[in-house]
Structure formats: structure tokens, C-alpha cells
Amino acid sequence: MVRRLVIIGGDAAGMSAAAQARRMTAPEELEIVAFERGRYTSYAACGLPYLIGGLVQSADRLVARSPEEHRANGIDVRMRHEVVGIDTRATTVSVRDLDSGNESVMRYDELLIATGASGIVPPWPGVDAKGVLQLRTLDDAAEMERVISTGAHRAVMVGAGYIGLEVAENLLARGLAVTVVERQDAAMGAVLDADMAEAIAQAMIAAGVDLRLRTEVTGIATASGSATAVETGEGSIAADLVVIGLGVRPNADLARAAGIGVGKTGGIVVDDRQRTGTAHVWAAGDCVESRHRVTGRSVVVALGTHANKQGRNAGTNIAGGDAAFGGVLGTAITRFRDVEIGRTGLTLHEAATAGFDAFAVITESVNRAGYYPGAQRMRIKIIAERGSGRLLGAQIVGGEDAGKRIDVLATALWNEMTVQEVGGMDLSYAPPFSPVWDPVLLAAGKTAAKV
């Protein structure tokens, strides 16, 4: 008898699961139905800022696999269909066709919840006005394009996190005047310690961004239903485009309403196989909480990398295989123009909050041998545990080739290395690539000297 896998959500986690389960099972064995309330499947949300900036030529390029391609692959994708309820005893979902308004019920043998996350939008007066946007979907990007092409020239970006930096850079590239408003006292303040963020603020200001730190938004001024200014505790900032980038929260309401376990983080609780506590119900991607490998605690980290891995693992496990998710470190990377930014693990502040007796050392280095032309500076901060020297986290800010070096430290962190051990590793060296003491080794060695 054919079993049926129902998937709620047609993006990274959902469709990775679908593709993997399809690879491992025949259609006669497993029917796969995926419901997606939007108009796109499997698209690269991380590329949206670059679509706005013009580096990416068309929205099509961001769609990794269209609904038609998934169907050709034996996956029954139903677009503009929203799952509005789950009955875990009857093992059914209620589905609304958003175009016709019709509702129907479908039985499942296995259910995967891959509902993703939604951007956090505070209940500010005027927040629903035209010209106030997030940049999370291709529809958001189309709307932003419309606002820009109908004459917007003063943008305010609310939030100086990853999206804030990337949107600011790309709106500058489109010729808009850009103000970035941030409540904290540093750009990237949620993911870097303030002493590492200074170079980013400098780069933003040098690029022409009007950066307003320690500034709280209180509302959006409007005229005829369109945004005209962002109101802050420090005064009003004229704006015909307002972009909100204040992080996301998991879409877990559907699961919660069905009695499926949701953690304090707001994410659906799953084990390392992506099983929820409810029989035959799985969850993956931005809607779940994951185990942080350093603290052991549950965290919500909405990133395409995890969504893809968890989705694929869920697909493997549903198809009868066995794949475990190893947890997250909070590794991330971005750039603002020529400044590359990488981070992994805990900041010094996070380490202290998590109860570690932590200390940190910042090391200045370069990306090439000192005598080799074009050497660019980088700054590495290593956070370690006093006494043991256990690596707890790292941050890198610098020029060319700085950012991706974070992966070496992420790999070290994954393996629970001490900074003493990291300092002795056999990393590659040649003059065009690093000084004889690679910046990562140097930083670990300097930190080890303070353990």
C-alpha cells in the first residue's frame, strides 16, 4: 500500500526533505504531497539583497527548483495552499486553497512541518503603510523594486544585523540615501562583541550610510497611507522606503494548536532525527529549535544551511534511513563592501551569560606574508574558557580572505578543541595566502598564552 508523506512548506527544509525521500523511495511506495502557501518553492532568500542591488539579474535565478521541476521529480507540490490545521489523532491536515478559498482534508502517514519563520515586526503606528517592508520573500523584493522604481530615494533600514548590512549596501548601490537605525550601541551587536563591530560601523559611515546607533524606533509617519518618515526617540528621519530587519521568530502556531511540543525558544521541539514528540510528525528548518553544541541548550537559528541539512535528514529518516543533525554553533558570515565578517560559537557576552568563566583575546594579523603585495588586515577575537583553554567562540573582521577563515575555527569548535591545540595545528602556508603563522594559529596561540 502506498504511504503518504505530507509536507507543510515548500522552501529549503520542506523541499530538501521531499527530494531526499523521493531519491530513497519509489512513488509506488511513498506518495509525497507538499503544500506551499506562497507562489515559489526552493528559493534563495539570502540572495534577495543582491537581487535588489542588481548583482543578481533576475528573480528566476534565485529559484533553485520550481514547482514544475519538483513535480517532474515525482513530488506533488500544491502552490497557494495553506495548511490551517493538524489533527494528530486522525492523522489529517486541513488545507485551504488560497485562490478558491476551498478547504479540504488530507490524511497523512508521515507529516513534516517545515513552516519556516516570520520576520519580527513591532506594533508601531504606521507599520502597515505602503513603503514599509521586510525583505524575506520574492514578493517582498518585487514590492521593494516597485517602491524604488516609482521614485523612492530616501531609505531607512531598521536594524543593523546581517539583513541590515546587506540591504544597506545594496540600496546604496541603487543610489538611494540610506539611514540605518539600530537600538543597540553597535552594528551587528546581536552577534559580535562591540569591540569587533567598530570596523563595520566605520565602513558603513565611509560608504555614506547615516548610521544611528542607540536609536529606538517609535513609529512610522505616513501621508495618504504611504510612509514619509521613521519616528525615533532621537527625532524623525524622512523616508519613502522603510525596511525592517529585526530578526525572525519560528512559525510554530500551527504545531502548538495541534498539541505538538513547542519550546521556550518559540521553536518546535525535535530530537536529532527531526522527530517531534508526536507520533509520525516531524519538523525541520527555521520553525524548530536546535541544540547549541557549545552550551547544550536549545536555540533557534534561522539559516538556510541548517534548514537544508535538517530537511535532508528528515527525508532520509522518513524514508527509513538514519541521519542525525549534529547541532549548531551559530556560525555565520557576511560582508559590507570590502569588510568581511565571520563568527562562530559564543560571544564573550554570551559565554558569560551561559555561565562560562570566559576570557577573550583580540589579535591583529594580515591575510598574506608581510612582504607580499596587497596584504590586508584582519582582526580575530577568540573566546575561551579560563583554566581549560576550551575554545568557546570566535569572531573575525577584516579585508579579503578574512571571513571564510571562521570555518577553521568552527571546525575546531565542533571538535571541542582547546586554544592550545588549535595553535599547534598543521594549517596551510604560502606567501600569497598567509603569514607563516596563519592568523588563526596566531590568534589561538596568543589566546593560549593567557589561559
Next chain:
Amino acid sequence: MVRRLVIIGGDAAGMSAAAQARRMTAPEELEIVAFERGRYTSYAACGLPYLIGGLVQSADRLVARSPEEHRANGIDVRMRHEVVGIDTRATTVSVRDLDSGNESVMRYDELLIATGASGIVPPWPGVDAKGVLQLRTLDDAAEMERVISTGAHRAVMVGAGYIGLEVAENLLARGLAVTVVERQDAAMGAVLDADMAEAIAQAMIAAGVDLRLRTEVTGIATASGSATAVETGEGSIAADLVVIGLGVRPNADLARAAGIGVGKTGGIVVDDRQRTGTAHVWAAGDCVESRHRVTGRSVVVALGTHANKQGRNAGTNIAGGDAAFGGVLGTAITRFRDVEIGRTGLTLHEAATAGFDAFAVITESVNRAGYYPGAQRMRIKIIAERGSGRLLGAQIVGGEDAGKRIDVLATALWNEMTVQEVGGMDLSYAPPFSPVWDPVLLAAGKTAAKV
């Protein structure tokens, strides 16, 4: 009473040890005397090709620390002094002043042998002719500069290893016609599997190198004492500059003559603290053998990175501290023009020779999200153990940002990870830096599927 540390050799290992011991002890406690037979201390031999090519402006820039600087730092460096004998029972060394010819004897409390390595030069007829050089010292570079500036325009590079590639690139930059002669059937054949080396051969040929693989040199033709051609099994190649880059062997004769243990590799035997088997005698750098972390066997790897680490560790230990060398993986990197080359661990061939039931998977990937402009291709080969999936080695050949990714795999190898584990790691992702599945994760995942 003042103890005396005598160091034989004033380059990376010797002077790192001296500097570290000086940092940790007062001159009243420990006298440090270093003998160097050449005219320079602490210079960056790896930069020599770029000095020839003109990327590095002057020889001075390659000298990290001059004899005067070392002396100002409390280290008694004696230049043009060669240690010609060690008496381990009397705890003395015999030293010849190469300028005066005088010999003297000096007592040591601790002795560090850091005599480095010498280039392998086969006993070819004509090999001592003018215009036949290696490129291992600043004096070699000065002589090469002289040969070029007096009109050499046809160079033959013997050996297509690291030095071969780097010298060929830089001689091309100087306008010489360059032929590279290699006995094996691939460039970089000693460190890469042949299926990874093909792209390097293509890049060399595209750059204008006359690449002669499977070609054995039999001698050097000369006229009036200067080289005129390289004779090979495949005919004669006209040349007024011949550069030999066939690897190195440890300078262990002095140690051997003194009864200090030398291994089958030709390197001095040391433990992980850099102690030889003889009391109060230490050794570090290119003259010693090291433990390969994957095979557990002793190997000789002449690289500045190891020399610096071992030297520093020796200095720490001699000064009463405790530092252990963790072994080598054989990690290395270089580039030929736009092609970056990284490797770590065992090649498939080496793994088989070492007795592993090994297999390999090659994965093609790119350095950026597919939709992000300027994405460049890279090829990763992963060598793993059948059954367990234990990572044994990796090779990367590709464009921008390809080479340094080898450090992630080196870190994984250092920690004895399986390819299954590597494929699940939390590495950084953003469109300008990698596809959502980083090339390293992708390569590990594809390999894991074949375990």
C-alpha cells in the same frame, strides 16, 4: 651560574627557539649563542620566487629579523660560523670561522641542532656549471638575478613541484621563456593524485610554459663553464638558466657523526618535545623527522610552519616550560597564476601504500552562490577509509578562495573526523562566500554516500 644554550643554525627553527628561550629566561640565567654559516638570519625562503618575479621589491623585505636585531634582543648570533663537530660526552661543539678559517671549541649546557635541509642535486654531468641553480637562499636569488640581468632568456625548471610552479610563474613574469621538465606523468605528482593535477598542467601550458612530463634529465650541456642546454631522455632543451627544484633532504650528517640518532627518513629522531635521544641535545625544523598524524609514521616535511612551531617549542622546553609538537598532516598550499592548490593528509596512492582500504570521491563545486556574479569553479577530492568513513586526506584545485578551504579539511583531519561528520558541520554561508552547501560540506557529503 649562567647556563649556555648553543644553537646550530640561524634560520626559522633556530632563531624561533632562541627568541622564545630569551623571552622566558634572563641573560643572567641563560646565555644563548647561535652559529650561522651563512650571511642571513631568519629569512623567508618561501618568498624567494616572488623576489625574482619582482612582486617583492628587495631582499631586505624577506629578512624577518637581522643578526643585529637578534643581538639587540640578547642573543649572541655569530655569522659565517659553521659548527663542524659535536662532542656529546664533553658537551662541546667545534666551530669554524668561515672568514678567518680559525677553529674553536665551545661548551654547551643545552644544544639545539637546527641545521635545516639541503636541496637534492643529482650528480648530473655539468650540474656545477654557471647558470645552474637552486632557489633556496638569498645568495641563490642574488645569483639568479645576476644570470637574468646578464641576458639569460631561456630557463629550464627541473621539477614541477611547489618550487617548480612558483619559479616558473615568476620567471615568466620576468619575460623568460620557461620550460618545466618533470620525470613523473603529472605536475605536483608527489603531492596530488594525477586526476587533480590536470588543471595545473593546463594552466601552465595556457600561461606559455613548455611543460615536458615523463621526461628524465640526464645532464647539463655547457660551454666555457656555463650551462647551454638541459639534456633529457627526450632530447636537448636549450637553456641559459637551469633551476633545480627536486625536493630536499635533512642536514643530519653533523648529528649522525656525533652519534645522535637519525631515522630511516634521513631526519634526526626527536620526541614531541624536540629532544633527541642524547642528553641535553635538541633538534628542530627541516633537519628532523616528525610524526605523521594519519599514518603514525615518521616523515620528513621541510616547511617553515613546522620549523617555526618546533623551534618555539624547543625554546619553551629548554627554558623549563612544556610544549609538545602535535605532528604533521602534510598540509600545503600554492598557486599558479589563478589556479589555487591545497592538499592535506594522504593522497589516494599514499593511503593505499600506508595500508588503508581507501577510496576517493571528486566533487565539482563553486566558491559562491550559483546566482552570485563571478562564481569560480573548484574541484575537491576527498580520500576516506572504506567502511568507517574516516577522513584520510583531501585535495583542492580551483579558482579564487579555493585553496585556503583546505584548512577546514586539515582541521577535520587533525581531529580524526569521519566524512559523515564533516558533511554535517556548521560552516558559514552567505552568497558572496559559498553556495548554501559549502564546497567542503558538499564534497564530504558525496564521499559519505559512498562509504
